Amino acid sequence: MSDKIGNVWVFAEQEGGKIANVSLELISKGRELAAKLGVKTEAVFIGNNIEKIAETLFHYGCDKIFLAESPDFEPFTVLPYADIINKLVEEHKPNILLFGATPKGRELAPRVASSLPAGLTADCTDLKIDDFDDKVNKAFYKNKLMQIRPAFGGNIVATIVNTWKDPQMVTVRPGVMKLVEPDPSRKGAIVKVKAQVDPALKILNVIERAQKEKSVNLQASQIIVAGGYGVGGKENFKLIYDLAKTLGGDVGSSRAAVDAGWIDHDHQVGQTGVTVRPKLYIACGISGSIQHRAGMTESGTIIAINNDPDAPIFSAAHYGIVGEINSVVPKIIKAYKAKA
Amino acid sequence: MNLSYLVFVKQVPDTKNITGEAMKPDGTVNRAALPAIFNPEDLNALELALNLKDRFGGKVTVATMGPPAAAEVLRQSLYRGADEVALLTDRAFAGADTLATSYTLSCFAKNNGKYDLILCGRQAIDGDTAQVGPQLAEKMDIPQICYVEEVLELDRKKIKARRAIDGGFEIVESALPALMTVINSNEPRPASAKRIMKYKKAKTRNELLTLHANAAYTDAEFLVKEEEELKQKGLWIHALSAADVKADIDRIGLKGSPTKVKNIESVVLKSSEMKKIEDNEAGIKFLVNELIKEHILG
Numbered sequence: 269m270s271d272k273i274g275n276v277w278v279f280a281e282q283e284g285g286k287i288a289n290v291s292l293e294l295i296s297k298g299r300e301l302a303a304k305l306g307v308k309t310e311a312v313f314i315g316n317n318i319e320k321i322a323e324t325l326f327h328y329g330c331d332k333i334f335l336a337e338s339p340d341f342e343p344f345t346v347l348p349y350a351d352i353i354n355k356l357v358e359e360h361k362p363n364i365l366l367f368g369a370t371p372k373g374r375e376l377a378p379r380v381a382s383s384l385p386a387g388l389t390a391d392c393t394d395l396k397i398d399d400f401d402d403k404v405n406k407a408f409y410k411n412k413l414m415q416i417r418p419a420f421g422g423n424i425v426a427t428i429v430n431t432w433k434d435p436q437m438v439t440v441r442p443g444v445m446k447l448v449e450p451d452p453s454r455k456g457a458i459v460k461v462k463a464q465v466d467p468a469l470k471i472l473n474v475i476e477r478a479q480k481e482k483s484v485n486l487q488a489s490q491i492i493v494a495g496g497y498g499v500g501g502k503e504n505f506k507l508i509y510d511l512a513k514t515l516g517g518d519v520g521s522s523r524a525a526v527d528a529g530w531i532d533h534d535h536q537v538g539q540t541g542v543t544v545r546p547k548l549y550i551a552c553g554i555s556g557s558i559q560h561r562a563g564m565t566e567s568g569t570i571i572a573i574n575n576d577p578d579a580p581i582f583s584a585a586h587y588g589i590v591g592e593i594n595s596v597v598p599k600i601i602k603a604y605k606a607k608a
Numbered sequence: 609m610n611l612s613y614l615v616f617v618k619q620v621p622d623t624k625n626i627t628g629e630a631m632k633p634d635g636t637v638n639r640a641a642l643p644a645i646f647n648p649e650d651l652n653a654l655e656l657a658l659n660l661k662d663r664f665g666g667k668v669t670v671a672t673m674g675p676p677a678a679a680e681v682l683r684q685s686l687y688r689g690a691d692e693v694a695l696l697t698d699r700a701f702a703g704a705d706t707l708a709t710s711y712t713l714s715c716f717a718k719n720n721g722k723y724d725l726i727l728c729g730r731q732a733i734d735g736d737t738a739q740v741g742p743q744l745a746e747k748m749d750i751p752q753i754c755y756v757e758e759v760l761e762l763d764r765k766k767i768k769a770r771r772a773i774d775g776g777f778e779i780v781e782s783a784l785p786a787l788m789t790v791i792n793s794n795e796p797r798p799a800s801a802k803r804i805m806k807y808k809k810a811k812t813r814n815e816l817l818t819l820h821a822n823a824a825y826t827d828a829e830f831l832v833k834e835e836e837e838l839k840q841k842g843l844w845i846h847a848l849s850a851a852d853v854k855a856d857i858d859r860i861g862l863k864g865s866p867t868k869v870k871n872i873e874s875v876v877l878k879s880s881e882m883k884k885i886e887d888n889e890a891g892i893k894f895l896v897n898e899l900i901k902e903h904i905l906g
């Protein structure tokens with residue numbers, strides 16, 4: 269076994285010629301991990317006619333791209349993608365392999381991990397390099413990837429380590445890793461990979477596909493006004509929309525409001541929704557469960573409006589207003605309009 | 609059609625309804641105090657299999673890997689309409705991560721029957737990883753259809769299904785055998801009262817032994833006879849060990865698991881310094897001014 273550590277790899281996901289945000293977040297994070305290990309950050313980029321958008325990955329810190337292009341890669345199906353990744357991993361032996369915890373990443377990564385085989389940890393919310401002193405098995409591992417993830421419905425956070433040979437594989441939740449400032453002058457190398465897809469891998473075919481744009485992309489929002497079960501009904505959500513519009517922001521929600529059918533799931537913030545980090549987050553009638561907080565505590569400033577002075581959301585807030593939504597929200601709209 | 613469906617299910621602690629009683633004084637979750645339930649999306653997978661049986665015929669086998677008590681989800685599967693059930697239970701299975709779990713399940717699927725379709729729930733609520741389905745498909749060397757909402761067509765050779773993708777759906781066609789992971793997109797049928805009456809008596813050997821542990825006459829002949837009777841009535845829950853499913857001992861349980869838990873912490877909600885704002889015009893005006901001054905609002 270050689271002592272040389274492999275590089276940090278990111279599976280760069282794209283759809284219709286657009287790179288997924290989470291992949292750029294992973295390049296940003298991957299570069300930080302690579303710097304710590306003294307290795308390079310590299311991406312596997314698979315699709316059809318995507319070379320022209322590849323350079324974006326360099327801007328975020330990627331050093332080299334393994335590019336595989338073929339009409340067989342569109343639309344996405346698991347087997348051809350897994351095959352390319354497997355072969356590249358066998359050949360280049362990366363130390364770490366990161367996937368976004370998107371629907372695609374979550375079905376592709378386990379397929380790859382199973383055939384290598386390699387350990388895989390799902391839905392990480394943090395990654396670090398550290399040593400692992402396994403006292404139970406009397407083994408010491410240097411410079412391992414600490415794979416940090418919530419478990420048990422979000423009530424606990426576990427740190428998991430892969431103790432087998434590399435790669436150390438994880439999927440990472442979109443929105444949790446900070447994007448670095450892109451540097452458009454940054455360059456890197458593109459390595460074209462032979463992308464001959466074995467007909468045996470085409471035994472599953474996509475016959476029809478229907479996709480609509482997300483009704484909102486909260487991960488890009490600077491101001492979010494979020495409504496919870498305390499909003500009280502679908503009609504009353506109008507007040508939340510009014511406040512968001514007045515402040516130039518977007519509307520978020522808790523799961524309870526989504527489950528009640530008052531608002532679409534695209535708006536849900538939290539462990540099973542999106543993770544956001546806006547400048548301003550206003551939580552209206554949201555109690556502040558662990559799962560909701562998992563998606564919003566990184567917000568710059570948090571305002572909580574709740575009629576229960578003991579609501580847990582207040583312990584996450586910078587400003588708290590104890591009161592009825594129907595009383596507080598119109599006052600904010602009025603005060604802001606008077607200023608602006 | 610004599611198709612055979614294999615559904616893998618899991619018994620999980622009910623993490624959705626963590627009540628005060630399940631919290632220890634230090635704020636951590638007392639797992640033992642959580643009720644054990646049928647993993648919700650596995651019920652959707654079972655429902656889909658039973659629905660396919662209703663529409664296209666065939667036989668539904670349900671299997672789970674777990675401690676002896678997991679026999680309960682198998683009984684619940686029988687109540688809903690499963691034809692046959694199996695419990696994979698062995699101390700050597702304990703501590704398995706998703707890789708070791710999928711290997712163990714694949715041993716059962718390969719060595720204990722021949723299946724056209726394998727169904728799993730998308731994910732289990734204790735870990736939420738969604739990894740076992742795709743890993744099992746890889747181990748079986750068959751295609752996977754993840755996030756399935758419904759099956760449109762099925763014949764001996766292929767399946768056409770609708771699955772969820774980001775922001776929409778996709779209709780895919782795949783050769784059989786194949787594996788599907790199923791999402792919460794159907795209404796699982798309730799247990800049938802008639803089937804409960806019959807199948808509540810279904811037992812594993814372990815349960816049969818426990819039942820007679822305190823009886824004065826624990827002679828083997830009597831037990832063998834009772835086991836034979838249960839089998840004849842279809843009330844026997846097969847319990848299989850690692851050896852029974854021909855699993856390689858190095859690939860199961862802790863030993864077969866590359867990932868190790870380094871440590872676990874309860875989530876401690878951190879408190880911020882909060883400024884209290886009064887719900888009156890002066891209070892709100894102060895707040896809005898602060899936000900503008902800090903350039904948080906434009």
Ligand SMILES: Cc1cc2nc3c(=O)[nH]c(=O)nc-3n(C[C@H](O)[C@H](O)[C@H](O)COP(=O)(O)OP(=O)(O)OC[C@H]3O[C@@H](n4cnc5c(N)ncnc54)[C@H](O)[C@@H]3O)c2cc1C
Binds near residue numbers: 560
């Ligand atoms: C595995 C798992 C994943 C989850 N994922 C998520 C997730 O991603 N996102 C998420 O949000 N939740 C999630 N949840 C659910 C979460 O546990 C809570 O149930 C949910 O966040 C509660 O939503 P809520 O705060 O809107 O409702 P509630 O808890 O019912 O709170 C309503 C609040 O409104 C206040 N209120 C009522 N009337 C008024 C009024 N007139 N004026 C002002 N205030 C009022 C009440 O005092 C209360 O605090 C998850 C749960 C589990 C188990």
